[in-house]
Every structure is written in structure tokens, then in C-alpha cells.
Amino acid sequence: xxxxxxxxxxxxxxxxxxxxxxxxxxxxxxxxxxxxxxxxxxxxxxxxxxxxxxxxxxxxxxxxxxxxxxxxxxxxxxxxxxxxxxxxxxxxxxxxxxxxxxxxxxxxxxxxxxxxxxxxxxxxxxxxxxxxxxxxxxxxxxxxxxxxxxxxxxxxxxxxxxxxxxxxxxxxxxxxxxxxxxxxxxxxxxxxxxxxxxxxxxxxxxxxxxxxxxxxxxxxxxxxxxxxxxxxxxxxxxxxxxxxxxxxxxxxxxxxxxxxxxxxxxxxxxxxxxxxxxxxxxxxxxxxxxxxxxxxxxxxxxxxxxxxxxxxxxxxxxxxxxxxxxxxxxxxxxxxxxxxxxxxxxxxxxxxxxxxxxxxxxxxxxxxxx
Amino acid sequence: xxxxxxxxxxxxxxxxxxxxxxxxxxxxxxxxxxxxxxxxxxxxxxxxxxxxxxxxxxxxxxxxxxxxxxxxxxxxxxxxxxxxxxxxxxxxxxxxxxxxxxxxxxxxxxxxxxxxxxxxxxxxxxxxxxxxxxxxxxxxxxxxxxxxxxxxxxxxxxxxxxxxxxxxxxxxxxxxxxxxxxxxxxxxxxxxxxxxxxxxxxxxxxxxxxxxxxxxxxxxxxxxxxxxxxx
Numbered sequence: 064x065x066x067x068x069x070x071x072x073x074x075x076x077x078x079x080x081x082x083x084x085x086x087x088x089x090x091x092x093x094x095x096x097x098x099x100x101x102x103x104x105x106x107x108x109x110x111x112x113x114x115x116x117x118x119x120x121x122x123x124x125x126x127x128x129x130x131x132x133x134x135x136x137x138x139x140x141x142x143x144x145x146x147x148x149x150x151x152x153x154x155x156x157x158x159x160x161x162x163x164x165x166x167x168x169x170x171x172x173x174x175x176x177x178x179x180x181x182x183x184x185x186x187x188x189x190x191x192x193x194x195x196x197x198x199x200x201x202x203x204x205x206x207x208x209x210x211x212x213x214x215x216x217x218x219x220x221x222x223x224x225x226x227x228x229x230x231x232x233x234x235x236x237x238x239x240x241x242x243x244x245x246x247x248x249x250x251x252x253x254x255x256x257x258x259x260x261x262x263x264x265x266x267x268x269x270x271x272x273x274x275x276x277x278x279x280x281x282x283x284x285x286x287x288x289x290x291x292x293x294x295x296x297x298x299x300x301x302x303x304x305x306x307x308x309x310x311x312x313x314x315x316x317x318x319x320x321x322x323x324x325x326x327x328x329x330x331x332x333x334x335x336x337x338x339x340x341x342x343x344x345x346x347x348x349x350x351x352x353x354x355x356x357x358x359x360x361x362x363x364x365x366x367x368x369x370x371x372x373x374x375x376x377x378x379x380x381x382x383x384x385x386x387x388x389x390x391x392x393x394x395x396x397x398x399x400x401x402x403x404x405x406x407x408x409x410x411x412x413x414x415x416x417x418x419x420x421x422x423x424x425x426x427x428x429x430x431x432x433x
Numbered sequence: 434x435x436x437x438x439x440x441x442x443x444x445x446x447x448x449x450x451x452x453x454x455x456x457x458x459x460x461x462x463x464x465x466x467x468x469x470x471x472x473x474x475x476x477x478x479x480x481x482x483x484x485x486x487x488x489x490x491x492x493x494x495x496x497x498x499x500x501x502x503x504x505x506x507x508x509x510x511x512x513x514x515x516x517x518x519x520x521x522x523x524x525x526x527x528x529x530x531x532x533x534x535x536x537x538x539x540x541x542x543x544x545x546x547x548x549x550x551x552x553x554x555x556x557x558x559x560x561x562x563x564x565x566x567x568x569x570x571x572x573x574x575x576x577x578x579x580x581x582x583x584x585x586x587x588x589x590x591x592x593x594x595x596x597x598x599x600x601x602x603x604x605x606x607x608x609x610x611x612x613x614x615x616x617x618x619x620x621x622x623x624x625x626x627x628x629x630x631x632x633x634x635x636x637x638x639x640x641x642x643x644x645x646x647x648x649x650x651x652x653x654x655x656x657x658x659x660x661x662x663x664x
Contacts, residue, residue, distance in 0.1 A: 109561075137563075137564050151556060166563065166569075
């Protein structure tokens with residue numbers, strides 16, 4: 064299953080020129096608000112028709128302006144989860160979930176309804192009305208509704224953006240499970256580095272109507288130049304390691320190429336490979352090995368580059384073992400510590416600042432037919 | 434003692450029959466026209482909008498006269514309908530229903546159009562991505578969401594049809610048992626000295642029906658709004 068997208072469109076002032084491909088698994092469309100992410104998924108879904116271009120999923124052409132082909136939205140079989148859920152207010156949860164079933168061509172997979180309800184925890188909600196659901200429940204129903212239409216492609220347009228941090232944490236595990244269960248392409252629009260780091264196998268960075276970069280989340284977010292495109296707050300390395308031990312005090316230790324990391328609260332089991340995101344702003348640098356410090360993670364590292372990130376800020380790229388780290392520090396510190404390429408130093412990260420990232424190699428089980 | 438005399442019952446019954454058929458017959462056309470005006474951009478849309486609203490502002494006697502010269506037995510269309518299908522409008526209750534339908538039409542269209550415009554089109558787009566072809570989207574999403582608005586419009590249109598006077602009396606005259614509805618009956622009674630009591634009874638019926646219709650219409654309109662907003 065491969066989705067290929069390539070289109071151009073003229074809006075009064077801003078032009079859109081988008082081209083990317085997405086295979087099975089989660090491809091994140093990442094970028095600032097107004098960069099053209101939602102317009103791109105709308106073009107894939109058939110809710111927006113660009114001036115020219117070609118969009119195809121395997122052998123099915125959704126759009127080919129050179130041949131005059133425009134497949135209407137209802138014949139594309141694209142599951143679309145909107146930011147605002149868009150549940151039908153006059154139907155119960157059951158009615159919403161069942162809406163797409165009658166339009167599925169060919170035999171309906173009877174066991175699917177139960178599996179999707181289990182996957183998303185929808186069974187207790189079935190007889191309720193959309194207005195009686197919380198924001199998080201609505202999004203889960205919207206995801207279930209899209210899946211039960213048996214799509215060949217799933218589009219998620221900032222499904223967590225309207226939720227508070229707590230609700231986000233409640234839904235993310237469902238999305239992570241979804242990612243492991245589905246074997247078709249999933250486009251995930253987001254401007255949250257955390258969400259992208261935790262879910263995506265592939266990232267397409269969209270900036271000002273153009274594809275600025277594509278690559279793995281690790282490569283994208285540890286890239287020095289990304290800070291300039293997307294803002295320094297997005298910078299941060301993704302590091303993959305093997306779980307060593309789950310300690311009785313709630314910490315989990317992880318072997319990475321540059322040493323051992325401790326992180327707080329994780330349900331990973333020993334031996335499992337996990338990815339953690341180390342945001343550039345959470346990294347301290349020290350020339351000497353610090354002692355008497357509350358931070359548990361101290362990795363020896365060598366400086367690769369020091370870049371002016373504007374104003375009083377410097378972005379430092381480090382090599383720690385085989386991994387690369389980024390650190391945001393002040394220009395003053397960089398000067399006082401005499402940091403320059405080749406300098407040996409220590410990168411310090413608080414355990415509480417470490418977020419669990421996505422599974423680097425999602426297992427693609429074919430449990431839902433495409 | 435009887436509440437209403439035979440002639441009064443006849444007028445009330447005929448009014449109800451005329452209004453019922455007037456509302457029922459104009460409803461599908463009103464939904465189509467309201468949908469077209471709310472959603473489609475086409476040449477002549479402006480003219481259609483004017484045409485729909487014309488009965489609201491035109492003197493009813495003019496509307497009645499235009500109907501007479503179009504559907505009268507000697508008018509081309511009226512004569513054709515009579516010869517080809519045996520349908521006569523002039524001086525029949527069917528003509529009264531037609532006059533009432535045309536006078537109620539703008540009210541129906543306005544109410545339905547407002548509820549169509551209040552529908553969140555993003556819901557229809559969502560239904561499309563779930564595989565629903567456009568007609569299904571209309572039948573399963575748009576129609577249920579606007580239904581209270583449609584019913585409210587129908588109630589209002591029905592009340593308007595019950596009260597129609599000018600176009601009716603011009604087009605189909607005031608024939609007891611055939612075209613004499615409540616308003617034309619009241620008019621006839623008021624021409625006769627000493628008939629104030631039966632006139633007053635019909636006036637009371639008229640007021641009760643109108644107020645009742647307004648209340649029902651208002652309640653349904655509120656419910657329509659709530660439903661569209663998903664509350």
C-alpha cells in the first residue's frame with residue numbers, strides 16, 4: 064500500500080506545492096499552523112480540489128488533473144478523523160459507528176465491529192449521544208467510525224489538538240495500538256513534536272506550503288536546521304535503547320549507545336526497545352563530570368557543532384556514543400565554557416523531562432483487511 | 434345546543450382540507466427550492482428568489498387575478514389541463530388549495546432554507562468520507578437535521594393557508610361547500626345584518642388556530658436549532 068501525493072494550488076497569496084509518499088504505518092505531516100497540512104489531507108480525502116496534480120493509492124487514482132480524473136470523496140474509501148470529531152448529533156454512538164458499513168463494497172467483516180470497539184474502548188458508550196460524550200470519548204468514536212467504514216487509508220487531522228494534556232495522554236495509547244494493528248498508510252497531521260515522536264515512523268515537514276524535509280523522526284528532530292524552520296522548541300533528539308530494568312521506585316533504566324538513561328514512569332518491559340525524546344531545551348552541558356546533582360542522566364559527549372539560533376541562543380549538536388543529541392544553551396554559556404567542535408563535555412538530562420517516544424519499528428499485523 | 438352550525442362546520446372542514454393539501458403539495462417543491470437557494474449557485478438564482486417571495490409582497494388580489502388568467506377555464510393552461518387531464522381549478526376547492534399553496538410557499542421556503550443554512554456542512558463532508566453518495570448524505574444527514582425546521586415551516590404554511598383570503602376569493606370566489614373557507618365565510622357573514630354571532634365563532638376559531646400554529650412552529654424551530662447544534 065503506497066499513497067503518492069503531488070499537487071499544486073494557487074491561493075491568493077500563498078501557493079501550495081506539495082509532494083510526498085506514504086507507505087504502511089504512520090506518516091506524520093508536521094509543521095506550523097497554516098503551513099498547508101490540513102489542506103493536503105483534504106486533497107487526499109477529496110474535500111479539496113487542487114488546481115493541478117496527481118494523488119493515487121496503489122493503482123487507484125484519486126486525482127489526476129492531466130487526465131481529468133477526479134474521484135469523488137465518497138468513492139475514495141479514505142477514513143478521515145477530523146480535529147473536531149464531527150459526530151452526527153442526531154445519531155447515537157452506535158448509529159455513528161455503523162454509518163459507513165452500508166457503503167462498504169463487497170463483504171463486510173463481521174468481527175471487525177467488535178474488534179474496533181475493544182481497541183478503542185467504545186462498548187460502554189454505544190447507546191449514548193454525541194452531546195453526552197467527553198472530548199476524548201468523541202475522538203475515540205470518530206476514530207472507530209472511520210475504521211468501520213473499512214478504509215484503505217486513514218487520515219488523522221490533529222485528532223488530539225482540541226483536548227487537554229490529560230485527555231491526550233488517555234488517547235495516545237489507543238493511537239499507538241491502532242498503529243500496530245493496521246497495515247495501511249496512516250497520515251497523521253500534527254504540530255506536536257511529542258505526538259509525532261511517539262507515533263510516526265516517517266515525518267514530512269511542511270513549511271509555508273512546501274515540503275521542507277522528509278525522514279525518520281530521529282533524523283528530523285535532531286537536525287540542526289529544523290530549529291530554524293519550525294522553531295527551537297521542536298528541536299530534540301530521539302534516542303533508541305533497550306530497557307534494562309524497571310526499578311521499584313518507579314524509574315526505568317535504559318541502555319543507550321552513550322551510557323544508561325533513567326526515565327520516569329514507563330510501562331515498557333526489560334529487553335524491549337524503546338525510543339525516548341530528549342528535547343534540546345532539557346539538556347544541560349558541563350565541561351566537568353558533575354557531582355552532587357539531582358539529575359540522574361549524565362552522558363559523556365563530544366561537541367559536533369555550535370550554531371547561532373538567534374538572539375542569545377545557541378544550538379549545540381553532540382555525539383554521545385552513536386547517538387546525536389541537541390542542546391539549547393545561551394551564547395554566554397557557550398563562550399564561558401569555550402564550547403566548540405571537538406570539545407569533550409557531559410550532557411545532563413533530568414529523568415522527569417524524558418518522554419517515551421514511539422516504537423521505531425512498528426510491527427504491522429494484518430488484522431484488519433485492506 | 435350545537436357549538437357550530439352546519440354551514441360553519443362546512444367552512445371549517447373545507448379550510449382544513451384546503452390547507453392540508455396546499456401544504457402537502459407545496460412541501461416537496463419548497464424543500465427543493467430552499468435547497469437550491471441555500472446551496473447551489475446557478476444562473477437565475479436571483480430571479481427564482483424574487484419569484485418565490487413575490488406572493489408575500491404582491492397584493493393577494495393580484496395573485497388571485499394572475500391565477501385566474503392562467504388557470505381559469507378559458508385561459509390557455511387552464512383549458513389545456515381541463516381537456517387533457519380533466520383537472521379544473523377555477524371555482525373549485527382544488528383552486529382554493531392552489532391559491533393557498535402559492536400564498537404559503539414563501540413561508541415554507543424561508544423556514545426550510547434557514548434550517549438548511551444552519552446545517553454544519555462539515556458533517557455532510559464527514560458523511561461523504563464514510564462512503565455516502567450525495568443523495569444518501571441528504572437523506573440520512575441533512576434531512577434529519579432540518580426535519581424540525583421543515584415541520585415548523587409546514588405548520589406556519591398551514592396556518593397561512595387557513596387564513597388565505599384575497600387570492601382565494603378572486604380566483605375561486607366564495608361558494609359555500611366548494612370554495613367557502615373560514616375567512617371567506619367570515620367575510621360573507623359580515624355582509625349580512627345580524628350574523629355577528631356566527632361570525633364571532635369563526636373568528637375565534639381563526640385566532641385559536643393561528644396562535645396555536647405560531648406556538649407549535651416556534652417550539653419546533655427551537656428544537657431544530659438545538660438538534661443542529663447537537664445539544
